[in-house]
Amino acid sequence: MRELISRLLLNHNSSSTNCGVNTLYHLSDWSQDNCKGESETVGFRQGKSPVQMSPDNQNNSNDPRKVASGYHESVLLNEVTHYLAPDNDKLFLDATLGGGGHSEQLLKRGARVIGLDQDPAALSFAKSRLSSYDDKFGAIQGNFRDFGEILSTIGITGLDGLLLDLGISSRQVDDAERGFSFSKPGPLDMRMDPDAEITAAELINNCEEEELARVFYEYGEERASRRIASAIVERRKDKFFECTTDLASLVESIIPRRGKRHPATRVFQALRIAVNNELRVLEEALAEVPKWLRPGGRLVIISFHSLEDRIVKSYLKRCSRSIIDRPEWPEPKQNPDYCFKLVMQKGVIPTKDEVRDNPRARSARLRVAERLPIQVSNTD
Ligand SMILES: C[S@@+](CC[C@H](N)C(=O)[O-])C[C@H]1O[C@@H](n2cnc3c(N)ncnc32)[C@H](O)[C@@H]1O
Numbered sequence: 001m002r003e004l005i006s007r008l009l010l011n012h013n014s015s016s017t018n019c020g021v022n023t024l025y026h027l028s029d030w031s032q033d034n035c036k037g038e039s040e041t042v043g044f045r046q047g048k049s050p051v052q053m054s055p056d057n058q059n060n061s062n063d064p065r066k067v068a069s070g071y072h073e074s075v076l077l078n079e080v081t082h083y084l085a086p087d088n089d090k091l092f093l094d095a096t097l098g099g100g101g102h103s104e105q106l107l108k109r110g111a112r113v114i115g116l117d118q119d120p121a122a123l124s125f126a127k128s129r130l131s132s133y134d135d136k137f138g139a140i141q142g143n144f145r146d147f148g149e150i151l152s153t154i155g156i157t158g159l160d161g162l163l164l165d166l167g168i169s170s171r172q173v174d175d176a177e178r179g180f181s182f183s184k185p186g187p188l189d190m191r192m193d194p195d196a197e198i199t200a201a202e203l204i205n206n207c208e209e210e211e212l213a214r215v216f217y218e219y220g221e222e223r224a225s226r227r228i229a230s231a232i233v234e235r236r237k238d239k240f241f242e243c244t245t246d247l248a249s250l251v252e253s254i255i256p257r258r259g260k261r262h263p264a265t266r267v268f269q270a271l272r273i274a275v276n277n278e279l280r281v282l283e284e285a286l287a288e289v290p291k292w293l294r295p296g297g298r299l300v301i302i303s304f305h306s307l308e309d310r311i312v313k314s315y316l317k318r319c320s321r322s323i324i325d326r327p328e329w330p331e332p333k334q335n336p337d338y339c340f341k342l343v344m345q346k347g348v349i350p351t352k353d354e355v356r357d358n359p360r361a362r363s364a365r366l367r368v369a370e371r372l373p374i375q376v377s378n379t380d
């Protein structure tokens with residue numbers, strides 16, 4: 001156990017071995033001739049977010065964001081669809097399939113979609129939701145860190161777009177048994193992939209105090225990280241932590257509640273990131289993207305907190321400069337990583353209307369980059 005935890009916390013986790021192609025159907029039948037697309041008109045609200053002027057966009061029960069709201073309300077749905085610009089000839093990887101809301105919009109416009117998720121429950125929901133598109137849609141269980149290997153296995157050689165809608169779905173949060181929520185009693189689990197090796201309880205009950213403090217500080221930006229870690233270590237001498245609300249109450253006894261935010265929010269975020277090795281997995285996936293996007297293909301990423309957005313932003317910055325320079329160099333050099341054009345500089349955030357309708361969208365930020373027709377020298 002100690003060895004597993006150390007491996008995870010050193011970001012060398014290889015626990016998500018469930019990267020094989022477990023569920024996939026009809027890929028060989030994906031003839032582009034079969035695809036029929038719908039036309040779309042796109043407008044811009046306040047020059048910020050693109051909004052589709054289609055019946056889908058009306059705020060009524062046909063709103064596609066709400067169709068599967070029992071599972072998950074897709075964030076920045078119109079914006080994702082706009083920037084991926086789906087049509088008949090295009091093939092997309094939705095690497096965070098979830099409830100399939102984003103995929104559905106791509107499929108509706110005639111595109112073909114491979115949906116990937118490490119959570120079998122998400123996969124089964126999305127497969128059933130998207131069953132009418134089974135000639136254009138394939139669902140695969142796996143971790144997106146392995147997406148290149150997975151695409152190779154199924155004979156795909158290039159993509160017109162790749163979507164990463166990071167984090168967890170509302171269903172995962174709301175299902176107390178998954179252990180992501182501090183407000184409902186459930187097992188301290190937090191694994192997106194139920195076959196992954198380490199649960200949040202195992203981290204909380206086995207990590208050294210220093211390691212716990214580091215996890216809370218680095219992944220939760222929690223200023224009281226040391227005090228919380230010390231209280232956890234004291235308490236577990238008597239009784240191990242097993243329940244989400246048990247941990248949440250201990251944190252609340254240390255950081256009193258101020259405002260709307262639960263004091264355990266940051267600790268729970270930190271544990272979730274550590275258990276699923278989220279930051280490392282994101283870096284590994286991003287490094288693969290240039291090999292798979294065709295020229296003109298787009299990478300669309302929605303992040304929900306500053307740690308993941310920082311990774312995305314710095315990756316895109318690094319890959320979108322043709323020339324690089326350092327004070328110690330005699331002259332600037334060609335950037336070997338140059339392969340993207342930034343479609344926007346700052347990223348798109350949800351409109352006030354979207355945040356009002358779906359408060360979980362409030363921290364979302366979408367970034368988009370387009371693959372340039374440039375050979376990347378260092379990603380072979
Ligand atoms: C925010 S939800 C996606 C929602 C989806 N876009 C929709 O419209 O319903 C994120 C999903 O990505 C999955 N996920 C997160 N990290 C993953 C990873 N490294 N590999 C595969 N799936 C992942 C989660 O299990 C979750 O189902």
